[in-house]
Structure formats: structure tokens, C-alpha cells
Amino acid sequence: MNMKTKRMIPLAGLLTLMAVATEAFAGTPPGGVITYGPPAAQSIPVLSDLMLVVLGLFLAVMSYRLLRAHPGGTPLASLAALAIVGLSSVPGVKFIEGAHAIPAFSMTSPSGGTIEVFTNTEVPISNGTGVVQQIKGIQPNNN
Numbered sequence: 698m699n700m701k702t703k704r705m706i707p708l709a710g711l712l713t714l715m716a717v718a719t720e721a722f723a724g725t726p727p728g729g730v731i732t733y734g735p736p737a738a739q740s741i742p743v744l745s746d747l748m749l750v751v752l753g754l755f756l757a758v759m760s761y762r763l764l765r766a767h768p769g770g771t772p773l774a775s776l777a778a779l780a781i782v783g784l785s786s787v788p789g790v791k792f793i794e795g796a797h798a799i800p801a802f803s804m805t806s807p808s809g810g811t812i813e814v815f816t817n818t819e820v821p822i823s824n825g826t827g828v829v830q831q832i833k834g835i836q837p838n839n840n
Contacts, residue, residue: 728816729837731802734809736831757781804830 744752757778764774802812807826814820824830 727838728814729835731812731814731822731832732809732834732836733804733812733830733832735807735828809833 761774761778764770764777801820802814802822803825804810804812804822805825807828809830812822822832
């Protein structure tokens with residue numbers, strides 16, 4: 698071995714040990730405190746069902762016209778029109794169903810409160826208050 702290689706062996710060993718080392722939390726439990734409470738009232742602008750249908754039809758007609766005007770866009774415009782008609786003719790079909798997880802923690806106070814979590818992994822938190830709740834803050838126990 699030449700001299701440069703002999704100098705690199707301790708450095709490679711040090712880098713390997715640094716890559717293998719994991720975090721150690723001494724004296725503090727994992728987890729933290731989650732603060733929740735009801736959200737402040739806000740008005741959300743929405744469109745009625747009829748206006749959403751009108752907006753969707755308007756966008757479909759505009760995209761069809763733009764595709765037909767583009768050179769070579771006639772087959773794509775026809776395919777897009779067929780896809781829009783096909784998707785709009787299937788009302789009430791739920792393409793994506795809800796995902797359900799087993800909740801480990803639950804919000805219990807309708808006026809807000811805290812939840813102490815004693816794990817360092819992701820945990821689902823269910824709302825058992827019957828009132829809409831919002832997570833206001835998360836304070837971990839460690840850095």
C-alpha cells in the first residue's frame with residue numbers, strides 16, 4: 698500500500714462509525730405534548746353545485762376548442778371529450794374510499810386541551826369530542 702492509502706484507512710473507519718451511530722436520548726422520554734382546540738370561525742367562499750357543473754362544462758368546452766385549434770390536436774381533443782363524457786356519466790361512484798386507522802390517542806375535551814404522547818413515531822389522533830378541532834401546537838420532549 699502506498700502512503701496515501703494508509704492515511705485514508707483511519708478516515709474511512711471514522712466515517713463508517715459516524716454513519717452507523719444512531720441518536721441517543723438520555724434522561725428524556727420520547728414524544729411530547731400536542732395542544733388542540735376549536736378553530737377560529739372563518740367564512741369559506743364556495744360555489745354551489747350548479748355553478749361547479751357550469752364551470753366544469755365551460756373548462757371542458759374551452760380545452761376542447763384549444764386542442765382542436767392546435768395542429769395535430771384533433772385526435773387528442775376527441776379522446777379528451779370522450780373521457781370527460783365517460784367520467785361525467787358515472788355519478789355517485791366513489792373512486793377513492795376513506796382510509797381508516799386504529800387511533801392510539803383521542804381528543805376528549807370539546808373546549809380544547811393537551812394530549813401527552815410517549816412515542817417517537819407517528820401516531821394517529823382521533824377527534825372524540827363531536828366538535829371540529831384543530832391542532833394548535835406540538836412541543837417535543839427532546840431536541
